[in-house]
Amino acid sequence: MLRLSPGLPTRLAQDRVIALVSATNGKSAITTMIGAALRAEGRTVASNIGGANMMPGLVTALAAAPDAQYGILETDEAVVPRALRELAPTVIVVGELSRDQLDRHHEVRKVAALWRSAFVGTSAQFVAPVNDPNVVWALEGQAVDWVELETSAKLDSVACPKCASVLRRTGEPSGWSCACGLESPRPHAVQRGDSLQVGDWRAAGPTVLPGRWQQSNRALAVVASTHLDVSLDRAFEAASTVARVGRRIDTMPITSGRAARLVLVKNPAGWAALIDDLGAGEATLVFVQNDESADGRDPSWLWDVPYERLARRPFVASGTRALDVAVRLRTAGLELVAVEPDPLRALAIAGARSGGDVVVAASYTAYHDIVRRIGRR
Amino acid sequence: MTDSVMRIGALYPDLLGTYGDRGNAAVLAERLRVRGIPVEVVTVLADDAVPASLDCYVIGGGEDHAQTAAAQRLIGSPLVAAYEAGASIVGVCAGFQLLGRTLPGADGIVLDGLGIIDATTVVGATRQVGDVVLEATDPSLGELSGFENHRGVTEVHDDLPPLGHVLHGGVREGVLTDRMLATYLHGPVLVRNPALADRVLSWTTGPLAPIADDIAVELNHALVTRFGNRRSTWLRARRRARA
Secondary structure, three states, X not given: OOOOXXXXXXXXXXXXXXXXXXXXXXXXXXXXXXXHHHHHXXXXXEEXXXXXXXXXXXXXXXXXXXXXXXXXXXXXXXXXXXXXXHHOOOEEEEOOOOOOOOOOXXXXXXXXXXXXXXXXXXXXXXXXXXXXXXXXXXXXXXXEEEEEOOOOOOOOOOEOOOOOOEOEEOOOOOOEEOOOOOEOOOOOEEEEOOEEEEOOEEEEOOOOOOOOHXXXXXXXXXXXXXOOOOOHHHHHHHHHOOOOOOOXXXXXXXXXXXXXXXXXXXXXXXXXXXXXXXXXXXXXXXXXXXXXXXXXXXXXXXXXXXXXXXXXXXXXXXXXXXXXXXXXXXXXXXXXXXXXXXXXXXXXXXXXXXXXXXXXXXXXXXXXXXXXXXXXX | OEOOEEEEEEEOOOOXXXXXXXXXXXXXXXXXHOOOOOEEEEEEOOOOOOXXXXXXXXXXXXXXXXXXXXXXXXXXXXXXXXXXXXXXXXEEOXXXXXXXXXXXXXXXXXXXXXXXXXXXXXXXXXXXXXXXXXXXXXXXXXXXXXXXXXXXXXXXOOOOOOOEEEOOOOOEEOEEOXXXXXXXXXXXXXXXXXXXXXXHHHHHHOOOOOOOOOHHHHHHHHHHHHHOOOOOHHHHHHHHHHX
């Protein structure tokens, strides 16, 4: 592991405005959107899009743009305490926490506990969703602009993080409370579908980035941008028109002009959002699940995803854990076309089936492997 | 089994579903459905009462706070009486710990368990994380694959047969009796080990015929081969057949 010279992060962060962005999902998109809002105002930004979100990645991004006025940094959940200590951020955007690669990450409540103790005494301004009891508990007593998001994972917030009682849900989508007094805060901003309301200000419209979850990411990014002196109108416009996050791509060629949609999906919350997005369409699914360290060694979480909602849809199981995928999706009622560990061959099988659409959902290393191999063709 | 329908209770998947263990009840039901045997999965959520009349109760793993909430609900529930009356139980990770006498709860407290097994759990020095292959105590179950991710260390004081011993290490793992499976293995364990799933079902249904083209058998062999550090005779036979 890269050893950083003591004091280097602090020196690099000095004399500029730092914002940290952390969550289980959406870090890269939110970070990109805030950067776009600042650049739309003509300001210069250092940022670390693309997954380099441990401390060396943050420092490298700051060092690579020494004259940038702003450092907008996506930050791994476990790195937040150190980044807070050494970079003295002005704004911290905290998205929802949900289970993710439990072989190497902490359980959700442990992440929340880590944050809660790290946040004691900070003067940073937070932006966070009211939906997530773990996040609300972690931010008790802090200055927070609370955002009510339309959709929420809920999977890891049944027991109260404060007292271990079972939480009461008090109205959809976001209301919840506990006998111990912990409850969903009153929101400063509300996202419903493609609209966002902040006080008397309201705007609506699609995001260029595909996926309904981008509307939640945009809501958090826009509210955060206002704390960096960007107007709501400018921030909403800039976040809406972000077309690409880092080196990620949205489509990949199949044959003769046809293209498949390519989606990076890493965990149950990501899958729940993708299933919402896929809806009742007929597209063949190519599901590529690897088990490298970055993917998580344990794909047990496949059973936490409601794949039953995709019943009867054809799928090709791929990746190093193709058989785990095959058993899971077949049990959920999907139609197994083939088990093919190689993702490009799996895509060819799906593409040869019919003229219908193909959606490739890939885990972290599978996604980057596919992008690299397409680039070489 | 009443009216020839096997009723499987998935207990608190909202509290004890952190590690995919809800797949155990799902795959038990699926393995009956493909054989044409009627089955009903009764999902018992945190606010629901535990039914007394189910054939099999399945409990999974979860975080300390959720486990504490689950323990508070299970103590005094009809689960112990149902077990004593002949129902079967599958407990995984936190579910295993809850079957014992005491276990660690949230914020360092010691919780009472159900006392179905004379076992005690304490917090270990380090977290055990990774793929495991067991040699099953019952040789007809072959080698078993799972993923462990826990800090609890459970000592079984009863003279109950272990589920198996870790390959190459010899450490005992879990408990398997004629009506109870308790283990730390996720995966989910009954997905990765179809012979074990069928054993659990057979406690209620009696002997079951094999499933044709059982992809779960292929999964079991692939994982046992990969993580057991030696090639299975099954896979070698398949390769020869293809060659």
